[in-house]
Amino acid sequence: MTFRRTLLLSILAVALAAGCKDKASSAGGAPLPPGAIEVTADENGFKPSSVTFKKGAPASLVFTRTTDETCATEVVFPALDVKKDLPKGTAVTIDIPTDKAQKLTFQCGMGMYKSAVVID
Ligand SMILES: [Cu+2]
Incomplete structure (x- = not known):
């Protein structure tokens, strides 16, 4: 009984560890395209709150929302007429x-x- 329980727990632990590793490599492993900057949307808003790009260079922002405790469930660029969930x-x-x-x-x-x- 005790042995079986220990075995079960260690299998579970290994499975969880493997799962975490998979997640990390798929999320962090994808290389960002040139000129891309990651922006996090969390309970404090957007991070970083200011980014600079070089004029004429490729530029993009890669947004990831990390919590439900935020109003930033969408991002709006008024001047670009862009609004994305x-x-x-x-x-x-x-x-x-x-x-x-x-x-x-x-x-x-x-x-x-x-x-x-x-952009400057
Ligand atoms: Cu808001």
Whole structure:
């Protein structure tokens, strides 16, 4: 009884560890395209709250929402007329135009969390 229980627990532990490893490699293992910057949406808003891209270079933001405790379930770029849902745990890529120097903002659906994208 005790032995079987120990065995079961160790099998479970191995399975969990393997599961974690798989998750980490699929999430962190995918290489970001050139010019991509990761942005996290959590209970404090967007992180980083300000990013800078070089004019003329490829640029994109890869958003991942990490919690349900946030209003940032979508991201809005008013100047680009872009609005995208941010499903929890799913990377959402938004291409940033860098043809001219400018400052863009992105924000949550209600405009509470605001962040800046500077192209220069
Ligand atoms: Cu909000």
